[in-house]
Amino acid sequence: MKTLFHELCAESAIGQVSQIRLNQLLALAAEENIPAAERDKGKTLFLAIDMQNDFMEHGELGVPGSHQDVLRAARFLYDHMEKITQVAVSLDTHQPQQIFHPSWWIDEAGQHPAPFTIITEEDVRSGKWRAVRHPEESLAYVSHLAQHSKKELCIWPYHCLEGSFGAALEGQFANMVYFHSVVRQSAPIRIVKGKDPLTEMYGIIKPEFGPGDEASHAFLESLRAYERIFIAGEAKSHCVLESLRQILDYFGEDKDMTSRIVVLADCMSSIPGFEASTEETFAAWQDAYEITVTRSTDYRW
Incomplete structure (x- = not known):
């Protein structure tokens, strides 16, 4: 063998x-x-x-x-x-449409984040990044990460x-x-x-x-x-x-x-x-x- x-x-x-x-x-x-x-x-x-x-x-x-x-x-x-x-x-x-993939988010100019971008609760509340879908749930998610000292949301390559x-x-x-x-x-x-x-x-x-x-x-x-x-x-x-x-x-x-x-x-x-x-x-x-x-x-x- x-x-x-x-x-x-x-x-x-x-x-x-x-x-x-x-x-x-x-x-x-x-x-x-x-x-x-x-x-x-x-x-x-x-x-x-x-x-x-x-x-x-x-x-x-x-x-x-x-x-x-x-x-x-x-x-x-x-x-x-x-x-x-x-x-x-x-x-x-x-799937492509997930919270950690670029297509989920856009900035004020309508551009998707580049891979490895970090999105924080402050970024979402200030409008720096906006969820294209499920905005309330997306804000709740990044808030939860911050409150529980977990890894910040990272945008990964597909x-x-x-x-x-x-x-x-x-x-x-x-x-x-x-x-x-x-x-x-x-x-x-x-x-x-x-x-x-x-x-x-x-x-x-x-x-x-x-x-x-x-x-x-x-x-x-x-x-x-x-x-x-x-x-x-x-x-x-x-x-x-x-x-x-x-x-x-x-x-x-x-x-x-x-x-x-x-x-x-x-x-x-x-x-x-x-x-x-x-x-x-x-x-x-x-x-x-x-x-x-x-x-x-x-x-x-």
């Missing part, structure tokens, strides 16, 4: 259409002789957050370093396939539009997810997030503001079944960070649960400009919640 990795995950093809056909891939998987996941005595989850084409280096919202992140995450999944019970993937999924290539799970990583699924006879878990037009949703559990978090409690409770929960994905500074924050907030002082979390730090990268604050937050969580932050090549079972 160890000789197959480069057939399943070609570094040069990361962020592009996969050249290996799924039926060819899964035929190779069917030849492996590894026990089914249901026989695992201690269950392990590999949680990959938003490893999608648009977050690859040449995607619409490319994260520098993401190609190597994918390569290392796929390698970890491949090398430890017999120990990883199940894989969960989250998929950021949007990304992960539903049904587009950019929204799809990155192809080389997807190869490894499906290879694992057939080898271990374990269906991957899919978490679709970000469809509500009136809120951002960085974390996989709930949006920044508004209804919709109740259904995710089932996923949170399902984490209790795993002795180890490995986390990888993009971007470390945003969707990975907020997903982990929501998980840690839910389990709170239950160190038995939070200490099961292993962050694969070399399988995720931050959006430029957010590196320092992100590292400070992860370091604080190591102390407060006893999570493990390590490199994929350094982890010892």
Whole structure:
């Protein structure tokens, strides 16, 4: 099995259409002789957050370093396939008309904001930026962010539009997810997030503001079944960070649960400009919640 990795995950093809056909891939998987996941005595989850084409280096919202992140995450999944019970993937999924995309807002001259523009409550109240649709709800949203000390509203480039290539799970990583699924006879878990037009949703559990978090409690409770929960994905500074924050907030002082979390730090990268604050937050969580932050090549079972 160890000789197959480069057939399943070609570094040069990361962020592009996969050249290996799924039926060819899964035929190779069917030849492996590894026990089914249901026989695992201690269950392990590999949680990959938003490893999608648009977050690859040449995607619409490319994260520098993401190609190597994918390569290392796929390698970890491949090398430890017999120990990883199940894989969960989250998929950021949007439409053009959402509160964090340019088309939602115009200025006094009728121009849409450029990507990475920050829109504050003061900007909306003063008329610097006006919501084209749902103006009252849009003001309530930026007000809520300010009141609860959350990230300010950032206008992102259009990304992960539903049904587009950019929204799809990155192809080389997807190869490894499906290879694992057939080898271990374990269906991957899919978490679709970000469809509500009136809120951002960085974390996989709930949006920044508004209804919709109740259904995710089932996923949170399902984490209790795993002795180890490995986390990888993009971007470390945003969707990975907020997903982990929501998980840690839910389990709170239950160190038995939070200490099961292993962050694969070399399988995720931050959006430029957010590196320092992100590292400070992860370091604080190591102390407060006893999570493990390590490199994929350094982890010892």
